[in-house]
Amino acid sequence: MRIAVTDGIDVDAKKDLQESGHSVSEKHYSNDDLIDGCISEYDVVIIRSATKLTADVIKANTANGSKLSMIIRAGVGVDNIDLSSASENSVLVCNTPSASTNAVVELTIGHLISSCRKICTGNKKMRDGVWAKKQLRGSELRGKNLGLLGYGRIAKGVAEIARSIGMKIHVYDPYVESNEKDCVYHDSVESLFSTCTHVSIHCFLSEETRHLVDYDMISLMPQKGDDGNLCGNHIVNCARGGIIDEVGLYRALTDGTLATASLDVFEVEPAIKSNLLQLEGFQATPHIGASTKEAQRRIGHEIVSIIRAHSKGEIPGSCLNK
Amino acid sequence: MRIAVTDGIDVDAKKDLQESGHSVSEKHYSNDDLIDGCISEYDVVIIRSATKLTADVIKANTANGSKLSMIIRAGVGVDNIDLSSASENSVLVCNTPSASTNAVVELTIGHLISSCRKICTGNKKMRDGVWAKKQLRGSELRGKNLGLLGYGRIAKGVAEIARSIGMKIHVYDPYVESNEKDCVYHDSVESLFSTCTHVSIHCFLSEETRHLVDYDMISLMPQKGDDGNLCGNHIVNCARGGIIDEVGLYRALTDGTLATASLDVFEVEPAIKSNLLQLEGFQATPHIGASTKEAQRRIGHEIVSIIRAHSKGEIPGSCLNK
Numbered sequence: 001m002r003i004a005v006t007d008g009i010d011v012d013a014k015k016d017l018q019e020s021g022h023s024v025s026e027k028h029y030s031n032d033d034l035i036d037g038c039i040s041e042y043d044v045v046i047i048r049s050a051t052k053l054t055a056d057v058i059k060a061n062t063a064n065g066s067k068l069s070m071i072i073r074a075g076v077g078v079d080n081i082d083l084s085s086a087s088e089n090s091v092l093v094c095n096t097p098s099a100s101t102n103a104v105v106e107l108t109i110g111h112l113i114s115s116c117r118k119i120c121t122g123n124k125k126m127r128d129g130v131w132a133k134k135q136l137r138g139s140e141l142r143g144k145n146l147g148l149l150g151y152g153r154i155a156k157g158v159a160e161i162a163r164s165i166g167m168k169i170h171v172y173d174p175y176v177e178s179n180e181k182d183c184v185y186h187d188s189v190e191s192l193f194s195t196c197t198h199v200s201i202h203c204f205l206s207e208e209t210r211h212l213v214d215y216d217m218i219s220l221m222p223q224k225g226d227d228g229n230l231c232g233n234h235i236v237n238c239a240r241g242g243i244i245d246e247v248g249l250y251r252a253l254t255d256g257t258l259a260t261a262s263l264d265v266f267e268v269e270p271a272i273k274s275n276l277l278q279l280e281g282f283q284a285t286p287h288i289g290a291s292t293k294e295a296q297r298r299i300g301h302e303i304v305s306i307i308r309a310h311s312k313g314e315i316p317g318s319c320l321n322k
Numbered sequence: 323m324r325i326a327v328t329d330g331i332d333v334d335a336k337k338d339l340q341e342s343g344h345s346v347s348e349k350h351y352s353n354d355d356l357i358d359g360c361i362s363e364y365d366v367v368i369i370r371s372a373t374k375l376t377a378d379v380i381k382a383n384t385a386n387g388s389k390l391s392m393i394i395r396a397g398v399g400v401d402n403i404d405l406s407s408a409s410e411n412s413v414l415v416c417n418t419p420s421a422s423t424n425a426v427v428e429l430t431i432g433h434l435i436s437s438c439r440k441i442c443t444g445n446k447k448m449r450d451g452v453w454a455k456k457q458l459r460g461s462e463l464r465g466k467n468l469g470l471l472g473y474g475r476i477a478k479g480v481a482e483i484a485r486s487i488g489m490k491i492h493v494y495d496p497y498v499e500s501n502e503k504d505c506v507y508h509d510s511v512e513s514l515f516s517t518c519t520h521v522s523i524h525c526f527l528s529e530e531t532r533h534l535v536d537y538d539m540i541s542l543m544p545q546k547g548d549d550g551n552l553c554g555n556h557i558v559n560c561a562r563g564g565i566i567d568e569v570g571l572y573r574a575l576t577d578g579t580l581a582t583a584s585l586d587v588f589e590v591e592p593a594i595k596s597n598l599l600q601l602e603g604f605q606a607t608p609h610i611g612a613s614t615k616e617a618q619r620r621i622g623h624e625i626v627s628i629i630r631a632h633s634k635g636e637i638p639g640s641c642l643n644k
Binding site: 106107109111114116117122125127130131132133136139141143161163166229230231270271277286288292293294296297 | 424425435436439440441444446447449451452453454455458462463465483486549552553591592593594595599607608610614615616618
């Protein structure tokens with residue numbers, strides 16, 4: 001097959017594809033090139049987030065004589081692909097949903113501990129020549145309630161590690177069954193926030209979840225842990241920007257409603273001008289949830305499997321419009 | 323009993339002691355005051371690290387007519403107490419060894435993930451106005467070998483969480499029995515380092531362990547994880563400064579032998595002038611391993627138990643010279 005790679009690919013995956021007899025062309029295209037139908041001669045196009053396959057682009061590349069039969073998103077989010085246009089034009093769309101799960105799980109736990117123990121603040125102060133030992137008293141996770149807003153693959157991975165740390169797991173997710181015994185299921189977001197000093201967000205961004213976590217919701221958090229310690233309230237978001245109302249978050253961090261907040265995702269990215277960045281209780285990373293060597297390698301492996309299935313005329317398991 | 327507290331105490335513990343009928347005097351003394359015998363009229367003295375109870379001080383406060391029968395170190399290290407002089411003068415010395423265990427365990431895991439995922443660097447760069455998403459590809463812990471140098475209470479706590487993350491546990495400790503099945507026991511430090519891309523230090527500082535981890539030892543680390551990923555080598559030390567040779571550490575971080583090093587403890591503290599602080603792969607906190615609200619509260623509880631036992635004429639479990 002002829003494969004166009006527009007936003008990069010793992011070197012081993014490229015080699016595997018070539019060794020299987022496919023031709024792989026790595027080139028990023030402008031929107032004008034895409035509208036001109038530059039990928040219509042390829043069987044498969046592999047994109048990340050930088051290439052936008054709008055309805056017009058898909059239409060232009062699936063006109064008469066086009067070979068395009070599959071779009072692969074190397075990663076999870078398919079906001080940059082017009083799914084219905086792909087379906088109308090008989091193009092399968094696949095992503096690699098589980099490849100980055102563990103990378104996000106570990107980052108979430110890292111953010112939780114780092115913020116509660118003020119690791120970044122300590123590191124920064126030492127580099128500034130200040131030994132702030134006495135100012136950096138933190139709090140422990142053990143014995144606290146961890147509220148998971150959304151309980152899919154990533155949240156379940158976080159729960160497993162958090163349990164080994166000694167946290168109690170609380171969940172709100174109207175789309176999953178309440179069938180785990182080591183888990184307290186809540187029937188409202190308010191109930192979850194009222195119970196948990198620590199909350200980690202693991203839901204999709206949708207009209208239902210946009211600004212779901214605002215100042216009023218954060219104000220419900222109990223400040224005092226289930227173990228009787230006044231640990232303050234802590235929020236982590238490594239899911240999607242926009243679920244937290246950042247204006248409310250700023251207010252909560254400023255008036256003590258929140259002790260810490262750690263975000264890997266933001267309402268507007270790159271988020272380098274956010275006023276949150278001036279607050280000591282705030283900790284941020286630039287959307288690096290999936291950014292590990294291992295995740296990129298697993299994405300490569302998944303892409304190879306998807307193309308192998310497609311070559312045999314099978315529909316891959318991760319196909320979103322079969 | 324009359325109790326002197328020279329370096330501070332948890333408020334609840336103080337209240338508990340007073341409600342049990344003890345008198346508690348909180349005051350820090352100079353070395354001259356101590357040599358003058360200012361604590362000889364107390365039954366118990368509670369110290370942290372700031373008060374030095376040398377042989378001379380203990381002798382001066384246990385002369386004829388003295389009441390002093392117990393020294394309590396609120397914390398673990400008793401380097402600041404002359405144990406043999408205490409024993410000679412019939413003064414019991416107790417510490418609170420397990421109170422800070424979990425605080426150090428969580429900090430160790432936090433340092434491990436933070437450094438491998440470049441959380442502090444990402445946080446710093448965002449505050450400097452740089453969205454370094456593409457420069458911050460990290461590596462995952464899952465599937466890697468974690469080498470624990472020393473396998474006491476804290477290392478066992480770290481092992482439990484690291485296993486839930488999916489790491490394989492390797493141990494070198496000549497003083498513990500090799501009886502856990504989920505653990506690979508090594509018979510030399512060299513063997514441990516040759517096997518593990520990630521090493522965390524959990525031994526005491528002694529002549530045996532001083533500079534045990536030097537450039538040559540670090541050079542044995544394999545760079546490539548047991549899962550086949552080239553994750554680089556990573557070291558964490560939340561135990562005691564001096565076990566790592568910091569000159570060798572600097573060299574290893576500079577030439578790529580180490581990808582990251584995270585220290586909470588240093589050869590000389592406060593370590594604000596260390597040249598390590600100029601390196602991006604280096605992450606540091608100012609000796610905050612035990613610095614959580616929960617640990618300080620548990621230390622308070624242990625002190626109350628120790629004094630309760632002492633009042634009844636019993637010898638507390640944590641007594642170091644019974």
